[in-house]
Amino acid sequence: MFRHHPRTALAALLVAGLALAGCSRGEALESGGTVEPFAEPVTITNCEREATYTEPPQRIVSMNDHVTETLIQMGAGDRIVGMGYGEQNDVLPEVADQFHAIPSLADEYPTWEQIVDLEPDLVVAGMRSAFDEKEGRSRDALEAAGINTFLFSEYCGEGFPDLSxxxxxxSQLGRVLGVEQGARDLTDRIRAQLTDVRTALDAAGVTGIPTFFYDSGEAEPMTIGGVGIGQLIGEYAGADNIFSEGDKPYPKTTWEVLGERQPEAIVVLDYGATSAEDKIAYLRAQPIMATTPAIRDDRIVVVPLADFFESSRMATSVETIARELHPHAFG
Known part of the structure; x- marks a missing residue:
């Protein structure tokens, strides 16, 4: 799924990216001395870390695919000088050209050396693992080196209670990057899409279907808990999460408990080495799951894990699940 670009090819890829990115990244970087400072310093608090910006960052490293897509959607894609992962096969069409023009630094996360070699002034991540202290790229280490950091709050440790x-x-990214209108437009679009789906379900008198969200695992199945973005997606989509208790976004459970809770639908998260087809085959063959209405009625929805993150993709997953479980609500 991912293709690694050797470090020796990085310079060539960056040149190609400059030619394709529309508003040239080269122009932005070469004119570093002409960057307009903010009229007043912009201070934000992200995951209990306060940071002050006197001007918009001009060299950004994006650590996750959904972060890269989001920054492009906001209008800051021409400032991304490198990204983690980055070579996924199903990039959003609206950002594909710019996305593929950005150098992918590694199959997964770039190393400390790869990051600092690019001399970024901001590193943005969508998962806590991007700032792994054991890998030497913690937020403390990066900030000590004069590099600002931002982590999507989904992974600050407080769950994802609502769209706020x-x-x-x-809003914070829009302010510090100087793309406030782009950030507002993206936020409004996501909210509108979610509201449209929920309105259609409410108009059809839909009641939530007890749903098992299957992440992975055979000996111990992993599912979606009640505090993560998956819970919110289920609420908008009319899929009542049967494991909404607890304080973990991805808890483990047992097949026996699943048998007791008798899910009427299953949402399979598609990612990793085990394909969605193989996951479904295992669920159908699992003796306890075979007793559930979801398996008997073949009510199974497949959603890419990429659509279960804090981004415009969450609206896609909501619509996919809602249309599969409640087709009558959409004509």
């Missing part, structure tokens, strides 16, 4: 968290993150 996304609105705050996008």
């Amino acid at each position: 968290m996304l609105e705050t993150d996008f």
Whole structure:
């Protein structure tokens, strides 16, 4: 799924990216001395870390695919000088040209050396693992080196209770990057899409279907808990999460408990080495799951894990699940 670009090819890829990015990244970087400072310093608090910006960052490293897509959607894609992962096969069409023009630094996360070699003034991540202290790229280490950091609040440790968290993150990024209108437009679009789906379900008198969100695992199945973005997606889509208790976004459970809760639908998260088809085959063959209405009625929806993050993709997953479970609500 991912293709690694060797470090020796990085310079050539960056040149190609400059030619394709529309508003040239080269122009932005070469004119570093002409960057307009903010009229007043912009101070934000992200995951309990306060940071002050006197001007918009001009060299950004994006650590996750959904972050890269989001920054492009906001209008800051021409300032991304490198990204983690980055070579996914299903990039959003609206950002594909710019996305593929950005150098992918590694199959997964770039190293400390790869990051600092690019001399970024901001590193943005969508998962806590991007700032792994054991890998030497913690937020403390980067900030000590004079590099600002931003982590999508989905991974600050407080769950994802409602859309206000996304609105705050996008508003803050819009302010510090100087793309406030783009950030507002993106936020408004996501909210409108979610509202449209929920309105259609309410108009059809839909009641939530007890749903098992299957992440992975055979000996111990992993599912979606009640505090993560998956819970919110289920609420908008009319899929009542049967494991909404607890304080973990991805808890483990047992097949016996699943048998007791008798899910009427299953949402399979598609990612990793085990394909969605193989996951479904395992669920159908699992003796306890075979007793559930979801398996008997073949009520299974497949959603890419990429659509279960804090981004415009969450609206896609909501619509996919809602249309599969409640087709009558959409004509």
